[in-house]
Amino acid sequence: MNVVVCVKLVPDPNTPGQLDPETHRLRRDLADAVLDPGDEFGVEAGLQLAEAHGGEVRVVSMGPERAVDAVRKALAMGATKGVLVCDDSLRGADALTTAKVLAAAIRREPYDLVITATESTDGYSGIVPQALAELLGVPAVTFASEMSSDGSLLTATRQTERGSETVVTGLPCVVAVTAGVNEPRYPTLRGIMGVKSKPLERLTPTDLGLAASVPTPTGQTVVSVTMAGQRQAGEVVRDDGDGAHRIVELLARLRVI
Amino acid sequence: MANGPVWVFAEVVDGRVAPGALELLTKARSLGAADVEAVCLGPGAREAVGELGRHGASTVYISIDAGFVELLMGGPGADTLAPLIATRKPELILFPGTHDGRDLAGRLAAKLDLPVIANGLDIETGAAITVTSTIFGVTQVVRTEFGERRPALALFRPKAFTASALPAGPAPRTVEVPAVIDERHRRARVVDRSTPVATGPALEEATVVVSGGRGLQEPANFELLHEVAGLLHGAVGASRAAVDAGWVPYSMQVGQTGKTVKPTVYIACGISGAMQHTVGMRGAQAIVAINRDPEAPIFKLADLGIVGDALTVLRQLRDELRSRSG
Numbered sequence: 055m056n057v058v059v060c061v062k063l064v065p066d067p068n069t070p071g072q073l074d075p076e077t078h079r080l081r082r083d084l085a086d087a088v089l090d091p092g093d094e095f096g097v098e099a100g101l102q103l104a105e106a107h108g109g110e111v112r113v114v115s116m117g118p119e120r121a122v123d124a125v126r127k128a129l130a131m132g133a134t135k136g137v138l139v140c141d142d143s144l145r146g147a148d149a150l151t152t153a154k155v156l157a158a159a160i161r162r163e164p165y166d167l168v169i170t171a172t173e174s175t176d177g178y179s180g181i182v183p184q185a186l187a188e189l190l191g192v193p194a195v196t197f198a199s200e201m202s203s204d205g206s207l208l209t210a211t212r213q214t215e216r217g218s219e220t221v222v223t224g225l226p227c228v229v230a231v232t233a234g235v236n237e238p239r240y241p242t243l244r245g246i247m248g249v250k251s252k253p254l255e256r257l258t259p260t261d262l263g264l265a266a267s268v269p270t271p272t273g274q275t276v277v278s279v280t281m282a283g284q285r286q287a288g289e290v291v292r293d294d295g296d297g298a299h300r301i302v303e304l305l306a307r308l309r310v311i
Numbered sequence: 312m313a314n315g316p317v318w319v320f321a322e323v324v325d326g327r328v329a330p331g332a333l334e335l336l337t338k339a340r341s342l343g344a345a346d347v348e349a350v351c352l353g354p355g356a357r358e359a360v361g362e363l364g365r366h367g368a369s370t371v372y373i374s375i376d377a378g379f380v381e382l383l384m385g386g387p388g389a390d391t392l393a394p395l396i397a398t399r400k401p402e403l404i405l406f407p408g409t410h411d412g413r414d415l416a417g418r419l420a421a422k423l424d425l426p427v428i429a430n431g432l433d434i435e436t437g438a439a440i441t442v443t444s445t446i447f448g449v450t451q452v453v454r455t456e457f458g459e460r461r462p463a464l465a466l467f468r469p470k471a472f473t474a475s476a477l478p479a480g481p482a483p484r485t486v487e488v489p490a491v492i493d494e495r496h497r498r499a500r501v502v503d504r505s506t507p508v509a510t511g512p513a514l515e516e517a518t519v520v521v522s523g524g525r526g527l528q529e530p531a532n533f534e535l536l537h538e539v540a541g542l543l544h545g546a547v548g549a550s551r552a553a554v555d556a557g558w559v560p561y562s563m564q565v566g567q568t569g570k571t572v573k574p575t576v577y578i579a580c581g582i583s584g585a586m587q588h589t590v591g592m593r594g595a596q597a598i599v600a601i602n603r604d605p606e607a608p609i610f611k612l613a614d615l616g617i618v619g620d621a622l623t624v625l626r627q628l629r630d631e632l633r634s635r636s637g
């Protein structure tokens with residue numbers, strides 16, 4: 055089974071990055087950037103399926119030159135080869151543009167399954183997986199918290215607001231996995247050493263025949279970026295036996311009791 | 312705002328119109344559109360018409376094909392709405408940021424090459440349509456203006472607006488539209504559904520949410536949360552660590568990949584306060600945190616932080632609440 059996993063470089067969620075108020079774009083230099091923690095689950099899911107059924111895991115990413123680090127991490131985990139689509143014209147790309155670029159990069163080789171995260175950790179629009187599926191003309195199962203395949207059909211548990219659904223789909227398809235779908239492996243030393251010998255292609259929208267259609271010209275423009283009103287830290291007290299009573303006082307002040 | 316109608320995508324859950332649609336219809340009434348209309352797909356759509364009308368829809372487009380529940384919503388929904396969009400030419404379509412809402416908006420965006428903005432908290436219409444949304448764990452607010460392409464698609468966080476019904480008026484016009492479902496969407500079928508039984512108020516609607524994390528140490532200790540929540544007529548939530556450990560079902564997860572809650576009080580017990588968790592609860596009016604680590608990030612946004620053992624504090628809290636109500 056040939057699996058394509060889409061990955062993204064994001065500012066380390068533990069030290070969130072900032073948007074540049076001038077250009078309205080992400081200031082990548084401000085924060086350490088990492089492979090989106092949500093994508094590690096996708097890479098792991100792809101590796102497990104390829105190990106069970108044969109085939110290879112291809113990694114596809116769109117992002118700045120630095121996003122090569124995200125692709126390399128996936129290669130170190132065990133993916134076979136990687137593609138990074140990188141171009142100035144793609145800076146600040148919206149969800150639809152991203153889906154168009156990823157779809158074009160995925161289509162260059164045959165595939166059975168495309169795996170994404172449910173949403174990225176930084177922008178979290180959650181739009182890309184379905185948009186990608188529409189462009190590829192295949193079904194998409196989003197919010198997959200479990201999945202398995204016999205090589206021709208894929209069975210997934212899709213989380214819903216109230217519980218879950220079991221979905222059975224033919225291949226090829228797109229599956230967007232949730233964090234927690236598996237336990238992502240750590241790259242081994244051998245895996246890390248092996249990255250250098252794995253193919254890693256860099257492409258532009260022109261290479262993909264997309265020069266005229268991305269970024270979507272009549273799409274959307276960011277007009278301002280401001281810091282959200284931060285919550286102020288309140289009082290922090292050590293529990294000396296009256297912690298519960300303090301909570302009761304607060305509940306009474308708020309009139310919930 | 313130009314002449315086309317504003318549409319709201321409405322979902323029916325357990326025979327009830329999901330709250331997101333009612334919130335969005337209420338907001339849509341204030342956008343200065345010629346018409347506010349709703350779209351509802353699936354077997355329960357006809358029964359939803361009255362409620363959608365009471366919240367401002369003058370027309371409700373329904374399609375009651377079983378395919379919308381036997382298959383996934385995204386593909387069939389987009390195929391069905393595409394011809395309707397072409398004839399009715401809405402300016403703007405508002406979607407609740409639910410799982411199906413996201414699937415449908417993503418499909419439509421790609422199918423019709425339309426701009427889409429997610430995680431909206433507010434919207435303004437004037438010379439342009441501008442959506443306010445958040446990124447980076449709700450630490451930054453972004454205002455994005457739609458270009459000229461129509462309809463613009465916008466998804467909103469739960470509770471971005473407050474629903475309110477109109478005084479009684481004429482029933483909305485119901486327009487039944489044929490379901491259009493491409494064969495390729497029939498390849499993905501929903502073969503089973505499971506809904507854990509819940510008691511007490513729904514997590515998203517409760518005025519008090521008592522949440523537990525890995526710091527509760529074992530699943531049995533969630534019983535204590537249920538006792539405290541019960542005494543406060545509240546609901547129990549959880550961090551993903553507790554869900555991943557299999558202690559509680561996913562439907563209880565609060566956060567980026569779980570539910571967004573906005574209660575009057577959120578009590579976080581043994582939860583560290585990771586960004587992915589706080590995204591889902593920082594809108595609470597007051598936050599209480601109980602954690603034994605004084606450095607836990609949750610204390611940075613708590614109105615009242617108790618440094619101590621969560622189980623000890625919760626037992627005392629239960630006893631004190633019992634003696635008050637007793």
Ligand SMILES: Cc1cc2nc3c(=O)[nH]c(=O)nc-3n(C[C@H](O)[C@H](O)[C@H](O)COP(=O)(O)OP(=O)(O)OC[C@H]3O[C@@H](n4cnc5c(N)ncnc54)[C@H](O)[C@@H]3O)c2cc1C
Pocket residue numbers: 091092175233523524525526527549550551552553564565566567568569570580581582583584585586587588591601602603604607619620621622
């Ligand atoms: C893509 C992605 C999406 C995610 N989505 C979500 C999401 O939707 N929701 C979510 O919650 N998380 C989400 N996470 C996970 C998130 O990053 C954290 O890992 C998670 O929230 C941690 O849960 P926790 O606070 O219960 O556990 P921990 O971080 O392990 O914290 C446990 C806390 O309990 C305290 N503690 C221990 N014992 C006691 C005691 N006896 N009394 C009091 N305190 C005690 C500790 O001091 C600690 O602060 C996501 C992660 C990723 C990568």
